[in-house]
Amino acid sequence: MTFPVALQDGVVLRVLEPDDVSSLAAALLRNRDHLAPWEPQRSPEYYTSDGQLDRIERMLAGMAQGTQVPLVLSQDDHVVGTVSVNDIVRGAFQNGHIGYWMDARFQSRGLMTAAVRQVVRFARDSLGLHRLQAGTLRENIRSQRVLERNGFVRFGLAPEYLRIAGRWQDHVLYQRILPL
Numbered sequence: 001m002t003f004p005v006a007l008q009d010g011v012v013l014r015v016l017e018p019d020d021v022s023s024l025a026a027a028l029l030r031n032r033d034h035l036a037p038w039e040p041q042r043s044p045e046y047y048t049s050d051g052q053l054d055r056i057e058r059m060l061a062g063m064a065q066g067t068q069v070p071l072v073l074s075q076d077d078h079v080v081g082t083v084s085v086n087d088i089v090r091g092a093f094q095n096g097h098i099g100y101w102m103d104a105r106f107q108s109r110g111l112m113t114a115a116v117r118q119v120v121r122f123a124r125d126s127l128g129l130h131r132l133q134a135g136t137l138r139e140n141i142r143s144q145r146v147l148e149r150n151g152f153v154r155f156g157l158a159p160e161y162l163r164i165a166g167r168w169q170d171h172v173l174y175q176r177i178l179p180l
């Protein structure tokens with residue numbers, strides 16, 4: 001399969017582009033309070049076009065090296081969410097980690113569930129991976145529902161796994177074995 005893929009409500013899932021820089025910075029600023037409980041603390045530069053340009057360049061370099069696939073959900077070329085496969089490791093592991101967020105105004109329409117479904121297909125059919133992993137905060141029921149509806153299975157609880165919102169916090173770990 002290839003991107004772009006049409007989801008619903010005119011929202012398309014496609015590979016991140018350098019031209020997304022101002023739209024991505026605007027979306028992150030607009031959603032700062034919405035995302036703050038679920039993400040690492042960000043520097044002020046993170047919400048600027050310059051900060052996002054650095055990030056986009058790093059992510060696209062990672063894609064060229066085969067270690068990540070950064071995707072955006074966009075409507076009329078405005079970024080309304082992202083979903084990425086990161087830390088791709090080959091060899092005996094054939095594994096990637098997924099992460100995502102959705103613009104507050106676009107939540108609860110099933111969009112992230114649909115996007116993750118496409119990412120699972122892509123990881124299996126195009127990347128040839130064996131496994132995807134994701135971690136959520138214990139209280140992130142919404143994110144857990146997205147994973148469970150895409151066949152991810154909870155396999156553990158990692159104490160103090162990531163520094164989120166300024167605190168080392170426990171995460172529920174999920175995996176999806178792809179050929180299933």
Ligand SMILES: CC(C)(COP(=O)(O)OP(=O)(O)OC[C@H]1O[C@@H](n2cnc3c(N)ncnc32)[C@H](O)[C@@H]1OP(=O)(O)O)[C@@H](O)C(=O)NCCC(=O)NCCS
Nearest residue numbers: 038100101102107108109110111112113136141142143145
């Ligand atoms: C998690 C997130 C990406 C989900 O995006 P979304 O497009 O709203 O997801 P969907 O609409 O596909 O599905 C959300 C599901 O959670 C359900 N849900 C929402 N709030 C809920 C709650 N408090 N308790 C239980 N279920 C809830 C929704 O009803 C929906 O399930 P349903 O369709 O079975 O009813 C989005 O909420 C987000 O960006 N959150 C902040 C960032 C984040 O948490 N990122 C992931 C970090 S692991």
